[in-house]
Amino acid sequence: MSPPELLVGEGLRRVAGSRTLLDVDRIAVHEGELLAVLGPNGAGKSTLLRTLALLETPTSGSVRLGDLRGPDAERALRARSAFVFQRPHMWEGTVRWNLELGLRLRGLPREGVGAIAASLGLDPLLEADARTLSAGETQRVALGRALLLSPDVLFLDEPTANLDAEVRASIREDLDRVARSRARSILLATHDRSEAFYLADRVAVLRSGRLAQVGRPSELFENPADPFIAAVTGAELSLRGRVTGGDDQVVEVDVDGVRMIAVGRASVGTSVRIGYRPEDLLISVRPPEGSARNRIRSRIREVRSLGALVRLRLEGPPELVAVVTRASAAELGLAEGRDVWVQVKATALHAFET
C-alpha cells in the first residue's frame, strides 16, 4: 500500500495568451517520497513546481496540501514548504544571514544553522559574503536555508542544472543524504534522467506541459508508454521496421531484413519504431550461447570512448549502438572492423507504432 498523498494538484492549467503552459489532470506527492518531474527544457517543469507550490496561480485547477485547499492550502504551503530555485538569489549579507532568512521570515528560532552548515560543508563560509560564493556553494546555501525549515514539501527546481559535473554529483549526494533526512517529501524538477532515476522514488515525465507517464524508475525503464518516454529514459529509437507476427505481448518485426522480437502490441503490417538501451546489448566475439531471443551478427564500425564506458557503433543491418565498459572492450579486443555477435532480450526492445 502506498503512503498517503501529501500534496495533490488537480486539473492544473496555466495558460499564457494562446499558449497552454501546463495541463495536468492530476499529480500527487506522497508522504516521504521524492518525486522527480523529468522532461526536456520548456516542458513546463518549473511552471508545474511553482503552480503546485502556489507561488504562481493556476488559470484553473486546485492544489491540496493534506486536507487543506484554497487560501488555507496557500497559507500552509508558505508555512510548511520551501522552494529552491535553479538560480538561487543570495541576499546581500553573510552566508549565515542567508541561511537564517527562512527562519527569520517564519518567526522561528535561529537554531540548527551550524549543524546544517556542517552537513553541507558550509561551516568555513558562514561569515563570508554570500555573493562571493561559487555556483555550487550558492546552491548549497539555498538548499541549507530551505532544509533549516524542515519542510513538509521541499520543491527543488533544477538545483544542479547550472553546475559542472563534479559539483553536480556532490550536490546530488547532498540531496540524497541531507535533504531526504530533513524534508518530509520532495518534488524535484530535472532534465537529467540519471539524476531523476538516481534520486527518485517515482518519476513523472512531463511533455509540453502534460504528464506523459508517472511511475517508479524501473517501470518507466522497462515499460515506457511511448517513444518519447523511451527517449527520455535513454533509449535509442533508430530502429524502424514492419510487424510480421506476434502475440499479445511480443511482436516479430522485420528490420532491414533481420527478424527481431520486441515487447509491444501492433498488428501485422504496421510500421513500428523499436526502442532499446545501448547498455542492454550484449557483445561477444564468439557465437552466443545465452537465452536471448535476438541474436545478430554484426561488425564494429566505430569505437568511441566515453570515459569509463565505450560506445560502439555497429554496421547494419540493423545499425545498432552498444555501450560496454572500458574493461570489457579491452578484454574482448573490440576495435573498428572486428566481427561481433549482438544479443538482446526481447524484453529490452520496445516496439511502438508509428
Added chain:
Amino acid sequence: MNPFAEAWRLLTSGDLYVREVVLRSLAISGSALALATVIAVPIGVAVALGRFRLRLPVIVLLNTGLALPPVVVGLAVYLLLSRSGPLGALQLLYSPAAMVAAQVVLAGPYIAAVTLAAVDAVPSDVRLQARGLGATRLRAVALHVREARWSLVAAVAAGFGAIVSEVGAAMIVGGNILGRTRVMTTTIVLETRRGNFGVAIALGTVLLVLALAVNLTLLALAGWGRRDSPRRGSRRPITS
C-alpha cells in the same frame, strides 16, 4: 578686510547670522527631503513592481520630473499658494512651508525615478524566491527593495544635494525674508549684490562642503552597492 579672511572669520567664530541661515537651510531642505522620501520611495517601488495600465505614462512623467527647472517649480507653487491661487487660503506664501513644498516637488520625482530604476534592476524573481522561503507578499516586497537600498540612499542623498543648493524656487516662494525664509542660496545672491562678499563666500563654502559630503556619500554607497564587493562579513576564505 579681505573677503576670504572675512569668510574664514565668520565660519570659525560661529557668526550668528551665518549659523542661523545655515541651520534654516538644513531644516527646510531636511524637512522637504524627509517628506519627499516618504512620498516618492513608495511611489517608485509601486511603479517598479506594479503592472498597471498607466505605468508607462507614469514612468515618463517621473523621468520628466528629473529635469524640472527650479524656477518653473517655484512659479507653479507660487501660483498655487498666492492669494488668488487655489491654496491661497492657507496663507503659506513666503513661509518655510512654501519652500518645503517647492523642494518636495523638486526632489520627489528625482527620488521616485531613481527608486524605480533601482528596484526595477533587482532580478524579478527575488520576491518569488522570498515567497518560496515563507515570506508574506509584503515581506517579499521588502526583501526585494532591500536589495536596492544603497541606490535608494544614494538617490535621497543626491536629492538633498539638489534642493539645498537650488535658489530659483526658494527665492520665488520664500521671498528671502530675514529671520524667516532666508536660506544659504538666497543669502548668497543677496549679499553678493550688496557687496558683502565675506558672508557670500562663507555660505558658499558651507554649500561646497555639503556638496562634497553628498558626493563622498554617493561614492561610498556606490562602492557598497556593487554586487561583487565584499561588505559586511569577510570575503570568502580560500578553500580547496
